[in-house]
Amino acid sequence: MSRxxxxxxxxxxxLLAGVAAxxxxxxxxxxxxxxxxxxxxxxxxxxxxxxxxxNSLGNIFFFGAGMYTSAVVQIGLYYDVGMYTSGAxxxxxxxxxxxxxxxxxxxxVAAGVAAALLALATSWIVFGLRGPYFAIGTLGVAVAAAExxxxxxxxxxxxxISMPVFPGAPDTQKLFFYSLLFGLAVAVLAFLRWLYSTNxxxxxxAIRDDEEKAEAMGLYTxxxxxxxxxxxxxxxxxxxxxxxNMTGFIEPRDIAFPTTTFNxxxxxxxxxxxxxxxxxPVVGAVVFQxxxxxxWTYFLGWQFVALGLLxxxxxxxxxxxxxxxxxEKYPARFGISAAPKERKESSRTxxxxxxxxxAE
Amino acid sequence: MNDPIIELTNVCKSFGGVIANxxxxxTVQRGAITGLxxxxxxxxxxxxxxxVGYHPIDSGSIRFDGQEISQLHVQEIARLGLLRxxxxxxxxxxxxxLQNMQISIPHRKARFVDMFSCARTEVLEQAxxxxxxxxxxxxxxxxxxxxSFGQQKLLExxxxxxxxxxxxxxxxxxxxxxxxxxxxxxxxxxRANAEFGITMLIIEHNxxxxxxxxxxxxxxxxxxxxxxxxxSEIQNDKNVIDAYLGAH
Numbered sequence: 001m002s003r004x005x006x007x008x009x010x011x012x013x014x015l016l017a018g019v020a021a022x023x024x025x026x027x028x029x030x031x032x033x034x035x036x037x038x039x040x041x042x043x044x045x046x047x048x049x050x051x052x053x054x055n056s057l058g059n060i061f062f063f064g065a066g067m068y069t070s071a072v073v074q075i076g077l078y079y080d081v082g083m084y085t086s087g088a089x090x091x092x093x094x095x096x097x098x099x100x101x102x103x104x105x106x107x108x109v110a111a112g113v114a115a116a117l118l119a120l121a122t123s124w125i126v127f128g129l130r131g132p133y134f135a136i137g138t139l140g141v142a143v144a145a146a147e148x149x150x151x152x153x154x155x156x157x158x159x160x161i162s163m164p165v166f167p168g169a170p171d172t173q174k175l176f177f178y179s180l181l182f183g184l185a186v187a188v189l190a191f192l193r194w195l196y197s198t199n200x201x202x203x204x205x206a207i208r209d210d211e212e213k214a215e216a217m218g219l220y221t222x223x224x225x226x227x228x229x230x231x232x233x234x235x236x237x238x239x240x241x242x243x244x245n246m247t248g249f250i251e252p253r254d255i256a257f258p259t260t261t262f263n264x265x266x267x268x269x270x271x272x273x274x275x276x277x278x279x280x281p282v283v284g285a286v287v288f289q290x291x292x293x294x295x296w297t298y299f300l301g302w303q304f305v306a307l308g309l310l311x312x313x314x315x316x317x318x319x320x321x322x323x324x325x326x327x328e329k330y331p332a333r334f335g336i337s338a339a340p341k342e343r344k345e346s347s348r349t350x351x352x353x354x355x356x357x358x359a360e
Numbered sequence: 361m362n363d364p365i366i367e368l369t370n371v372c373k374s375f376g377g378v379i380a381n382x383x384x385x386x387t388v389q390r391g392a393i394t395g396l397x398x399x400x401x402x403x404x405x406x407x408x409x410x411x412v413g414y415h416p417i418d419s420g421s422i423r424f425d426g427q428e429i430s431q432l433h434v435q436e437i438a439r440l441g442l443l444r445x446x447x448x449x450x451x452x453x454x455x456x457x458l459q460n461m462q463i464s465i466p467h468r469k470a471r472f473v474d475m476f477s478c479a480r481t482e483v484l485e486q487a488x489x490x491x492x493x494x495x496x497x498x499x500x501x502x503x504x505x506x507x508s509f510g511q512q513k514l515l516e517x518x519x520x521x522x523x524x525x526x527x528x529x530x531x532x533x534x535x536x537x538x539x540x541x542x543x544x545x546x547x548x549x550x551r552a553n554a555e556f557g558i559t560m561l562i563i564e565h566n567x568x569x570x571x572x573x574x575x576x577x578x579x580x581x582x583x584x585x586x587x588x589x590x591x592s593e594i595q596n597d598k599n600v601i602d603a604y605l606g607a608h
Contacts, residue, residue, distance in 0.1 A: 198476045202455070202463040209452035216412065216446075217523060218438030218467045224475065276454075 010279065014189075018182045022175060033178040033246070035289040036185040040239045041266035042273065042281030043188050044232040049267065050276035051201065052228055053208030058126075058138030059236060060263035061145050062115040064256030066237030067244035068149060069114040070107030071161050074245075077103050085156035095164040103164065108241040115237025116230045123226040130211075139259065146257035160251025163244060177246040184242065188235050189282070195231070196278060204228055208276070265292075268307075271314050274321030277334075283322050365390040365527055365559055366411070366442075371420035373403075373410055380406040382583045384420075388527065393553055393560045395574035397567075397594075399603055403583040404563045405447060408529055412444045413437045425526070439468045441526035445533065447563075449512045453505030457496055457515055460504050461487035464519040487522060494518045494548060510537040514545065521552060527559040528552075534566050542566070546573060571595065579603065 021032045041059075048054040075084045078099055083089060095103065122141055129137045150158040166173040195201060203224045206214045214221050244250045254261075265288065273284020295306040314321075320328065327334045366388040373381040380403045388394045398404050410417045413434045422430040424442050432440075452460050462479050491497045494514040499507060504515055513533065520528055533549065534542045546569055552558050564570040570577065571591040579587045579594060581603040587594060594600055 195476070198478050199463065200475050202459055202479075203475065205455050205459070206452045206463045209454050210450050213446070213450040213452070214463075215434045216438055216444060216450075217464050217519070218435055218443070219463070220435065220467060220470060220475075223472070227475065 007279070014282070015186070018186070022178050026171075029174045029178050031289070031293055033174075033181045035285060036178075036181040037239060037243060038265065038269060038285040038289050039185045039282050040181070040188050040235060041262065042269040042285045043185075043192055044235050045266040046270045046275065046277075046281045047192070047195075047204070047228050047232045050270055050280070051196070051208065052204040052225065053211075054130075054225070055135045055267070056138040056229075057135045057259075057263065057267075058140070058142040059232060059266060060257055060259055061122075061138075061142040062119060062233035062236035063240040063243070063262065064142075064145060064149070064252065065118050066111035066115045066240030067250050067256045068155055068240075069237065070104070070111040070241030071163060071244060071250060072155065073107040073110045074100075074103035074164055075161070077106065082154050085154065085159075085161050087159060095167070097167040100164050100167050104241075104245060108238055111241035112234045112238040115240070116234040119230040119233030120226065123229050127222060127225050127229075142257055142259050142263065146252045146259065149252035149256065156251070158252065160249060160255070163248050163250060165248065166245070177242065180242045181239075181246075184235070184239060191231075191235075193278065200224065200227070205276075268311060268314070270321075271319070272310075272321055274323030274325070274327070277321075277323045277327065280321050280323035287322065363390045364388065365425055366561065367421075367423040368407075368411070369421045369423075371407070371410060371422060372418045373406055373415070374418060379583050381410065381417075384580070384583075384585050386578055386585065386588075388559060388561050389576070390559055391553075391557060392575045393549075393562065393573050395570040395577040395591075396561060396563045396580065397565070397570060397577060397600075398580035398586070402580040402603075404580055405531060406583075407580070408444060408531055408563065411437075411529065412442060438523075439466075441468070441524070442529070443520050443523055443525035443527070444529040445513075445516050445520055445531060447531040447535065449509065449516050451504045451507075451512050451515050451519070453503065455504060456501050457491060457504050457507070458484070458487055458500045460515060460519055461491060461522050464522050466524050490518045490521050491515075493521070495544065510541050513537060514541075514548075517545075517548070517552075521556065521558070524556075525558060527561065530560060530562045530564075532563050532565060534564065534569050542569065549573065 018036070022029045025032070041063075045056065045059050048056050048059075072081055075081050078095065079093060084093065126134060126137050126141065149155060155161065166176070168176070203214070203219060206219065207221055207224060211221060240256070244256070247255060250256055257263075269284035269288045270281050271284070272288055273282065274280025291306070291310065292303075295303040299306060318325070364387045366386070368384060368386040371381055371384045372379075384403070384407060386396075386407075396404050396407070409415055410430075411422055413429070413432055413436070417430050420430070421428060424437070424440060427440070429437055429440065429442070452463070455463075462483060465483055488497060488500065491500050494517055496507075496511060496514055496518065499511065504512065507515060513536075517530075517533065530549075534545060537545060549560065549562075550573060553560055562570065562574065571594075574591060577589065577591055577594045578585060579597070579600045581599075586603055587597045587600050589597065
């Protein structure tokens with residue numbers, strides 16, 4: 001089997017960075033927490049966009065759907081949602097510690113499940129489309145969801161929802177959400193590492209390389225596509241639930257379904273790091289987050305110009321991304337061999353000996 | 361011997377005003393190698409596409425092992441054990457040869473959980489044996505897309521074999537392959553037929569190849585079946601000679 005080597009050093013560094021960052025740089029805890037969220041974004045986008053060759057512009061739909069699901073569950077468990085979100089409400093509502101954590105736990109699980117179910121439902125529509133039509137179709141789903149929520153009074157419409165307040169000190173709150181996002185990123189990476197080592201990884205790669213051929217070989221292509229979409233949605237739903245509680249206030253256009261920021265970032269990070277590689281989205285997210293924080297801090301007002309420039313540079317000059325470039329340069333480190341490796345020599349000639357006048 | 365595995369009766373297919381197949385009937389005997397020849401544009405590939413379900417036929421019937429398959433989808437037909445290779449070779453270019461083989465195992469009985477299973481040792485061994493069979497063992501870790509065209513054809517053939525088809529439809533297996541390699545390929549096709557018992561229906565332009573391999577040959581021209589018979593009958597059929605050389 002010629003799967004990529006396990007890169008224990010990279011994994012160790014990643015875990016070490018995750019634990020050390022909030023201790024060494026407490027002032028940047030939130031920024032690093034968002035970095036883990038970005039890694040979740042990029043890695044889950046890459047399941048379809050990189051490994052399966054289906055460029056989705058609508059993954060943010062599941063993030064927002066998860067966010068709103070958790071909000072509704074967290075509030076709905078103890079209060080009437082319509083009353084809570086009503087603009088006319090004057091009473092101050094406080095959640096007890098037990099209420100907060102019970103609601104948050106159940107809300108997060110519900111967010112993942114709801115997002116997965118929505119993915120199954122929408123998969124009937126979007127997987128009838130291919131190529132650019134798929135991209136636009138999925139974008140349509142995300143935009144429609146934002147518009148729908150914006151006019152739905154029961155969940156606060158465009159005014160949004162103030163989430164239950166975290167029962168603890170600001171520093172505890174920061175660390176709490178940091179740990180959750182870090183844990184989620186590690187869980188996503190571990191899951192994908194396993195997923196790509198199974199037949200599933202091979203099948204979605206086959207769909208990327210030649211879907212018609214995969215169909216002609218009898219592969220259940222639709223089943224694979226729907227499952228991949230559902231997996232991405234599940235993790236994005238959970239991410240949405242955590243992020244919604246972390247920011248404390250959610251609204252449809254800029255926080256739950258930000259089609260022009262987070263939605264574009266996830267694609268950009270994958271392109272920057274390297275499409276269709278395990279480490280590409282991670283590297284891309286780290287580099288991107290650094291660029292983003294620097295431009296947002298020092299070139300405020302010009303940050304979107306910088307972002308646009310970055311998009312142009314990547315798309316025109318650097319399509320294979322950082323990890324893709326490294327793989328071309330040092331293929332042996334990634335388990336790609338130009339020269340045949342010698343292993344399992346014994347099993348070669350059982351029954352059918354290679355023919356003398358074989359391929360040149 | 362009369363044990364048909366594929367039976368086409370009066371198949372018609374037209375694209376707009378163009379009649380690609382008109383009243384085509386054809387029978388493939390189980391275990392045999394059947395040839396399909398005809399000038400360019402005579403409707404051979406359209407007939408192949410109809411059989412494997414790429415497009416619905418206008419009328420007529422296509423039976424595989426007694427079962428009507430003209431209404432089934434591509435994947436369903438493939439899972440029944442009726443597999444085709446493409447005229448323009450199709451492999452998974454960015455994956456290694458071995459991975460190409462691993463993902464081509466039969467999906468007939470695949471359940472939902474099988475999506476997440478890992479490659480079993482038997483599969484890997486079988487993949488390596490078949491790669492050795494087509495002479496690509498040394499290249500098994502290379503990207504399939506980096507192989508030469510001829511080698512890609514051999515890989516596609518090996519991928520078809522690991523799928524354990526009952527019938528294999530080959531669309532011009534020797535097109536674009538150098539003459540030395542052709543001999544090796546003919547030999548392997550014959551061995552696959554004899555050793556693995558795979559029935560074959562082959563579209564071929566290379567007369568030396570098809571006359572040498574097939575038990576029975578069908579000749580198409582202008583979307584219609586022109587002649588059918590043993591290789592020697594076809595070689596001496598006046599209509600066939602006219603269709604190829606142009607009758608005046």
